[in-house]
Amino acid sequence: MEFLFYMGDVFTPINFGLLLLGTIGGLILGATPGLSPTMAVALLIPFTFKLEPQQGLILLGAAYTSTVAGGAVSAILLKIPGAPANIATTLDGHTMATKGEGAKALQLSFIASAIGGLFGVLLLIFLTPVLAQWALAFGPSHLFWLAILGVTVIGTLDSSSVVKGLLSGCIGLWLATIGFDDIMGAQRFIFHPAVSGGINVIPALIGLFAIPQVITMFTKGRRSDDAEVISVKKHPIRLAFVEVFKRKTALAIGTVTGSIIGLIPGVGGQIAGLVAYDQSKKFSRESEKFGTGHSEGVIAAESANNAMVGPSLVPLLTLSIPGSPTAAVLLGGLLIHGIFPGPDLFINYPQVAWTFIDSMLIGQLLMCIFGLYIAGLAASVARVPHAVMAAIVLGLAVFGSYSVQNSMGDVYVMATLGLAMYFLERFGFSAAPLVLGLILGPIAEANFIQGSMIANATVGTGTYFFTGWLNWLLILIVLASISYSIWMEIMSRRYTTKDDAVAKEEALS
Numbered sequence: 001m002e003f004l005f006y007m008g009d010v011f012t013p014i015n016f017g018l019l020l021l022g023t024i025g026g027l028i029l030g031a032t033p034g035l036s037p038t039m040a041v042a043l044l045i046p047f048t049f050k051l052e053p054q055q056g057l058i059l060l061g062a063a064y065t066s067t068v069a070g071g072a073v074s075a076i077l078l079k080i081p082g083a084p085a086n087i088a089t090t091l092d093g094h095t096m097a098t099k100g101e102g103a104k105a106l107q108l109s110f111i112a113s114a115i116g117g118l119f120g121v122l123l124l125i126f127l128t129p130v131l132a133q134w135a136l137a138f139g140p141s142h143l144f145w146l147a148i149l150g151v152t153v154i155g156t157l158d159s160s161s162v163v164k165g166l167l168s169g170c171i172g173l174w175l176a177t178i179g180f181d182d183i184m185g186a187q188r189f190i191f192h193p194a195v196s197g198g199i200n201v202i203p204a205l206i207g208l209f210a211i212p213q214v215i216t217m218f219t220k221g222r223r224s225d226d227a228e229v230i231s232v233k234k235h236p237i238r239l240a241f242v243e244v245f246k247r248k249t250a251l252a253i254g255t256v257t258g259s260i261i262g263l264i265p266g267v268g269g270q271i272a273g274l275v276a277y278d279q280s281k282k283f284s285r286e287s288e289k290f291g292t293g294h295s296e297g298v299i300a301a302e303s304a305n306n307a308m309v310g311p312s313l314v315p316l317l318t319l320s321i322p323g324s325p326t327a328a329v330l331l332g333g334l335l336i337h338g339i340f341p342g343p344d345l346f347i348n349y350p351q352v353a354w355t356f357i358d359s360m361l362i363g364q365l366l367m368c369i370f371g372l373y374i375a376g377l378a379a380s381v382a383r384v385p386h387a388v389m390a391a392i393v394l395g396l397a398v399f400g401s402y403s404v405q406n407s408m409g410d411v412y413v414m415a416t417l418g419l420a421m422y423f424l425e426r427f428g429f430s431a432a433p434l435v436l437g438l439i440l441g442p443i444a445e446a447n448f449i450q451g452s453m454i455a456n457a458t459v460g461t462g463t464y465f466f467t468g469w470l471n472w473l474l475i476l477i478v479l480a481s482i483s484y485s486i487w488m489e490i491m492s493r494r495y496t497t498k499d500d501a502v503a504k505e506e507a508l509s
Contacts, residue, residue: 002346003125006354010362015058018051019359022062023366027374029063030070030082032396037067037083038326039202039404045333053337053349057356060333064326065117065360066367068305072109073374076298077102078393080210084201084439085305087432088277090209092290092297099293103375107240108295109302110371115244116255116303117364120310123259125357128314138264140451141465145474146264147444150271150436152481162486165433168424172437175199175417182442183449194409203401203410204417204438208431210397211418217390237372243295250280250296254303262308263315274436276304282484310360317341317353 009015022044029040041060048056071082076093089109096105138146151169178189179198190196244251257276280300281290290297316327318341334341339349346353401414421431455464465471 002350003354003358006351007358009054009351009355010058010359015055015355015359018055018059019062019363019366022059023066023363024370026063026066027070027073027367027370030067031073031374032082032400037064037071037085038329040064040067041326041329041333045329045336048333049336053334053339054352054355056333056337057330057352058359060330061356061360062363062366064330065306065309065363066370068309069110069113069117069302069367069371071305072113072298072302073106076105076109078210078389079213080393080397081205084205084435085273086301087205087209087435088273088301089298089305091277091301091432092292092294093301095291095293096295096298101235101293104235104240104243104295105298106375107235107237107372108244108298110368110375111240111244112251112254112299112303113306113371114364114368115251116258116305116307117309117367118361119255120259120262120307121357121361121364122310124310124313124317125361128318137470140447140454141468142470142474143264144444144447144451144465145471145478147440147447149474149478149481150275150440151444152478164427164429168429168431168433169437172434172439173441174437175204175434176438176441176445182446192412194407194412197405199413199417199438200404200410201435201439202404203414205435206397206400207414207416207418208421208435210393211415212422212425212431214390214394214397214418215422217387217393244299247296247299249283250300251303253280253283254300255307257300258304258307259311261304262311271436271439272304272308273301274432276300278481306364317345 010019025044026037026040029043030037040063044060044063048059051059068083068085071086072089072093073082075081075086075089076097079090079094081087081090093105093109096102151173174189176199178195180187180190180196254276257279258272261272261275277290277297277300280296281287284290284296286294286296312327313330316331331341339345339352397414397418398411401410402408404410421429421434425431451464452461455461458464459467466475
């Protein structure tokens with residue numbers, strides 16, 4: 001219980017002021033399309049040079065936590081994920097907003113984020129030594145199968161059919177191969193200088209989600225009926241808490257999934273949200289409601305996003321291995337102050353380590369409070385006319401894409417992918433599986449090549465990838481996921497055929 005001894009340090013005027021600043025600033029940055037948690041933390045690092053180590057980490061940790069949650073604002077109101085971690089939130093969150101339940105969706109997202117985040121930080125506090133050793137068990141073969149598990153999710157993710165979902169995912173996997181091979185250095189599909197460095201996931205994310213929305217808004221013109229774009233109903237916060245705890249299964253699946261995936265080095269929060277959404281859909285008694293504005297989808301996705309924050313710091317603080325890209329930036333923040341994380345971090349620098357962790361615990365509560373306040377302002381955003389909103393979103397899309405690498409090439413990539421996605425959506429394809437393929441492609445490829453190199457030098461490819469209890473467990477989960485997707489597709493077609501037959505009989509009679 002050593003963390004309680006340092007809890008008072010969080011509430012000193014400077015430390016608490018930095019915690020408030022990081023939380024509010026993170027929510028604003030997270031709601032801005034293109035400014036990912038990694039970028040937000042990286043932008044703040046120069047401001048920590050003159051601060052004490054624990055003060056700098058408090059600022060960075062608060063920004064990390066609240067940026068992940070803040071991405072739900074644009075995901076729900078504009079259907080533009082603030083970061084890759086919020087992709088799954090758009091699937092039901094934006095649909096709720098179009099039904100006038102934008103405030104409710106935001107309330108659910110921030111409450112679920114806080115609960116998942118608190119659970120993740122408590123894991124960081126109590127199970128750090130055990131979880132760090134377990135994280136070391138994941139080698140290239142296990143990370144490869146984990147990426148394949150993510151690929152199996154593609155078929156049922158926000159698409160009219162499994163086949164179209166898989167095709168969208170395959171397009172994303174192909175896009176991930178553009179550029180130079182990270183392992184061998186081979187040049188692949190570089191047909192324009194703008195893609196010589198590959199397709200960055202942030203411009204792709206903005207283009208695939210934002211541009212189709214912008215085009216749709218512009219096609220509606222400036223008609224007088226655009227004065228009220230979305231009617232936002234006020235929603236009592238008390239009922240939002242009741243709804244979250246009523247959906248215990250989705251909350252539990254999101255929290256546990258996010259915690260496990262956050263612990264595995266190099267996987268990232270974007271996969272946590274999507275996998276949690278998929279698993280919650282599979283275990284739900286109302287799976288047919290997912291994608292139509294169902295609260296379980298928002299709760300599962302957002303609880304997973306923040307639940308991964310705490311565990312992603314376990315390998316960083318104990319083994320010097322970042323569990324996510326943002327954790328890698330935090331590692332830089334530690335090294336700047338001459339602190340080298342490792343097994344003796346809590347012995348040599350207990351005040352720095354425990355004050356930082358305690359601030360993240362308090363930061364989750366502050367994020368929820370300020371987030372719920374933001375949810376009450378949803379109506380102001382929703383009343384903006386289509387033509388004005390389209391111009392604003394387009395400006396944010398260009399700014400967000402350009403700011404990633406200060407490159408117009410990213411803007412061209414964003415616009416091209418967005419235009420292509422607009423036409424693909426007309427044929428029933430979805431952006432979410434495509435983005436998931438783009439994210440998972442490099443993870444699967446890099447770990448397969450690394451695993452093959454290790455296997456060729458030791459036991460052979462077949463033995464390396466298909467033996468061991470952890471490999472077998474992941475393979476069985478992959479097979480179960482594929483089987484379930486096929487079964488759901490068959491059952492869906494049966495119900496559709498039956499409904500059509502009943503409709504024909506009623507028409508004839």
